[in-house]
Amino acid sequence: MSAAARAVLLLIAGLFVAGGVAMAMLGAVPAAVGLAGWGLILLVGVAIERWRYKPLAERSPGPDWTVTDERFVDPETGKMVTVYYHPGSGQRRYVAM
Numbered sequence: 001m002s003a004a005a006r007a008v009l010l011l012i013a014g015l016f017v018a019g020g021v022a023m024a025m026l027g028a029v030p031a032a033v034g035l036a037g038w039g040l041i042l043l044v045g046v047a048i049e050r051w052r053y054k055p056l057a058e059r060s061p062g063p064d065w066t067v068t069d070e071r072f073v074d075p076e077t078g079k080m081v082t083v084y085y086h087p088g089s090g091q092r093r094y095v096a097m
Contacts (some may be wrong), residue, residue, distance in 0.1 A: 013040075016038050017039035020034075040055050068084065070082070079096040081095065
């Protein structure tokens with residue numbers, strides 16, 4: 001996801017939460033819970049997307065990493081991606097070629 005799209009989603013989530021707080025202060029608690037709840041769900045979704053889907057690396061991670069036979073074309077960038085594996089930790093890294 002691009003930085004601009006992430007910023008727009010965070011703005012919308014913030015407005016939902018702020019609107020929910022304002023509605024709660026005006027006494028419309030059920031509607032406030034719904035609006036603030038959707039804002040929080042959106043915030044968590046953006047945070048998970050940022051944490052889970054890391055950007056592609058441009059070079060191999062290091063000598064203790066093993067290149068695998070896995071190759072694929074990244075649909076977002078169109079670049080060929082090679083997968084590296086770290087035997088000690090089980091981590092995987094995705095490197096654009």
